[in-house]
Amino acid sequence: MKTSAATSPDAAGAYRQTGTALAQQLQVDVSQGLTGAAAAQRLQTYGPNEIPAGQQRPWWRMLASQFTDFMILVLLAAALVSGIVGEPEDAIAIVLIVLLNAIIGTVQEYRAERAMAALRQLAAPQARVLRGGVVHIIAARELVPxxxxxxxxxxxxxxxxxxxxAAQLQIDEAALTGESLAVAKHTEPLSEADLPLGDRRNMAYKxxxxxxxxxxxxxxxxGLATELGNIARLLAQESTGSTPLQQRLARLGRQLAIAVLVICAVLFVVGLLRGEPPVLMFLTAVSLAVAAIPEALPAVVTVALALGAARMSRCHSLIRRLPAVETLGSVTVICSDKTGTLTENRMRAExxxxxxxxxxxxxxxxPAAAARSEPARQPWLLLTQALALSNDVVAQESGPGPAQVLGDPTEVALYQAAREAGCDKADLSRILPRIAELPFDSVRKRMSTLHKSKEGVLAFSKGAPEQVLA
Structure with a gap:
C-alpha cells in the first residue's frame, strides 16, 4: 500500500467550486457517501490519510551513531595504538569510557523515541464518516478523497x-494560520483566486x-496533500546540520590531533638526533599522544547533556537528540507569533x-437556592446566569481530570467566571432550559437566548456594548 496521500484533481481550488460540482468530480453521492468498496479502492490508490512521522531508528543504529563524532574516533585510534604498543590498561580504560558515552546517548535517544511513539498512538484521531448511507466512526487515517x-x-x-x-460552525485555525479567534464558516463558493487560507471560509483544514x-x-x-502535509513536506526538506557544540568539539578534536602529531613527531626526531633507540622513542611518542588526549571529555559532555534532557523531560519536553539540548541553550532570538506561544489563546474576565x-x-x-429565588430581584445572580447560559460553550469530560471547555475564547472566559461563582451551565440548563436563540452575527453584534422559567420566559443577551445598551 502506498504511504503517500492523495488529492482530488483540483483540491487547491475546491473553495471556488459548488458542493454539487465537487461531488460530481469526486463521484460521490452526498446523501449516501462512498460505498465500502469504493473507499477501500481509493485507500489502495491514494494511501492512508496520515503525515509520515519518519522511520523510527532501531537501537543498533542509534548506538552506531554515537561513534561518528571526531573526538570518539580519535579516542578509538588512541586505544588501538595503546593495545598495539603493549599498554592494555590504557586501551581498556579508553574503550570503557567510549562505551559508557555511547550507552548513555543511546539510552536517552531510545527512551525519547519510545515516548514519541506512545504519544502518537494516544493521539490517533477518529472521524465520523458517512459510507453507504450509514454513519461510521473510523480511524482518521482511513479517510479518502x-x-x-x-x-x-x-x-x-x-x-x-x-x-x-455549517450550523453556527466556528473553527480554531490558530495552529495553521496563527489567528487567535475562531473563524465562522459557511458553505457558499468563493470566486476570488489565490485566497489566503484564513479567508477560505468554506473550507476546514486538517x-x-x-x-x-x-x-x-x-x-x-x-495526508501530505493537505495544507498541514505541505508544511510537513517543507520541513522534511530542511537539511540537518551539526549543532554548535558538535562543531566546536570536532574543531577541538582536529586541533588536538594535529598538535599531538606535531609534538610527537618533533619528540621522535629529537630523540633520534640524540642517538636514542628508535623503538624507545616511538613508544615514548605514542605514550605522550595517548596521555595528551582528554579521554573523559566526550563522556562528560554526554552526561551533562543527558542531565539537561532529564530536567527538560520533567517540564514535559522530550529531547530526541542529545545535542539539541545545547542548541536550545545557544538560541538568542526566537521569531514567533503571539497566539499559543507567548499567550495561551485564553481570556479571563477581570x-x-x-x-x-x-x-x-x-x-x-x-445553585439550588439561586434557582428557587426570583432572579429579577438579584441583579448579580441574573448576570451570573446570563454568563452561564447565553453561550455555545461545550464542556467535555476527558477522564479523571477537569472537563475540557471548548468554544469561543470570549464565551469560555464568561462561562468560567459563572462556574467559579457556583452557576454551572449543565445544572442551570435543567432548571432554565433554552427554548430559542438568535446567534451572534456581524449585523446584530450580539447573541440572545430565551429560557423557560417558573415566571415565564427569561431572555439573556450579550454582545457589543453599543448594541446591547442601545
Missing part, C-alpha cells in the same frame, strides 16, 4: 474538507479544531459592573 465527514464542537478536523453544511457548532463536508485532500457597582469577581451562589 470523497468521504463525507461530520464535524462537531471539540473535533479535530481529520483532513482538508470542503464544507457542505489539524484545526471545531470550537462551536457542527457541520458536514467532503474530503478533498488527505471585572464586573452591575448598577454602578464594580467587583473583581462574581459573588458566590448556591
Amino acid at each position: 470523497g468521504d463525507i465527514v461530520q464535524l462537531e464542537a471539540g473535533n479535530i478536523v481529520p483532513a482538508d474538507i470542503r464544507l457542505l453544511d 489539524g484545526t479544531q471545531v470550537s462551536v457548532g457542527r457541520g458536514t463536508g467532503m474530503v478533498v485532500a488527505t 471585572a464586573f459592573v452591575v448598577d454602578g457597582e464594580q467587583q473583581a469577581c462574581l459573588p458566590k451562589f448556591d
Whole structure:
C-alpha cells in the first residue's frame, strides 16, 4: 500500500467550486457517501490519510551513531595504538569510557523515541464518516478523497474538507494560520483566486479544531496533500546540520590531533638526533599522544547533556537528540507569533459592573437556592446566569481530570467566571432550559437566548456594548 496521500484533481481550488460540482468530480453521492468498496479502492490508490512521522531508528543504529563524532574516533585510534604498543590498561580504560558515552546517548535517544511513539498512538484521531448511507466512526487515517465527514464542537478536523453544511460552525485555525479567534464558516463558493487560507471560509483544514457548532463536508485532500502535509513536506526538506557544540568539539578534536602529531613527531626526531633507540622513542611518542588526549571529555559532555534532557523531560519536553539540548541553550532570538506561544489563546474576565457597582469577581451562589429565588430581584445572580447560559460553550469530560471547555475564547472566559461563582451551565440548563436563540452575527453584534422559567420566559443577551445598551 502506498504511504503517500492523495488529492482530488483540483483540491487547491475546491473553495471556488459548488458542493454539487465537487461531488460530481469526486463521484460521490452526498446523501449516501462512498460505498465500502469504493473507499477501500481509493485507500489502495491514494494511501492512508496520515503525515509520515519518519522511520523510527532501531537501537543498533542509534548506538552506531554515537561513534561518528571526531573526538570518539580519535579516542578509538588512541586505544588501538595503546593495545598495539603493549599498554592494555590504557586501551581498556579508553574503550570503557567510549562505551559508557555511547550507552548513555543511546539510552536517552531510545527512551525519547519510545515516548514519541506512545504519544502518537494516544493521539490517533477518529472521524465520523458517512459510507453507504450509514454513519461510521473510523480511524482518521482511513479517510479518502470523497468521504463525507461530520464535524462537531471539540473535533479535530481529520483532513482538508470542503464544507457542505455549517450550523453556527466556528473553527480554531490558530495552529495553521496563527489567528487567535475562531473563524465562522459557511458553505457558499468563493470566486476570488489565490485566497489566503484564513479567508477560505468554506473550507476546514486538517489539524484545526471545531470550537462551536457542527457541520458536514467532503474530503478533498488527505495526508501530505493537505495544507498541514505541505508544511510537513517543507520541513522534511530542511537539511540537518551539526549543532554548535558538535562543531566546536570536532574543531577541538582536529586541533588536538594535529598538535599531538606535531609534538610527537618533533619528540621522535629529537630523540633520534640524540642517538636514542628508535623503538624507545616511538613508544615514548605514542605514550605522550595517548596521555595528551582528554579521554573523559566526550563522556562528560554526554552526561551533562543527558542531565539537561532529564530536567527538560520533567517540564514535559522530550529531547530526541542529545545535542539539541545545547542548541536550545545557544538560541538568542526566537521569531514567533503571539497566539499559543507567548499567550495561551485564553481570556479571563477581570471585572464586573452591575448598577454602578464594580467587583473583581462574581459573588458566590448556591445553585439550588439561586434557582428557587426570583432572579429579577438579584441583579448579580441574573448576570451570573446570563454568563452561564447565553453561550455555545461545550464542556467535555476527558477522564479523571477537569472537563475540557471548548468554544469561543470570549464565551469560555464568561462561562468560567459563572462556574467559579457556583452557576454551572449543565445544572442551570435543567432548571432554565433554552427554548430559542438568535446567534451572534456581524449585523446584530450580539447573541440572545430565551429560557423557560417558573415566571415565564427569561431572555439573556450579550454582545457589543453599543448594541446591547442601545
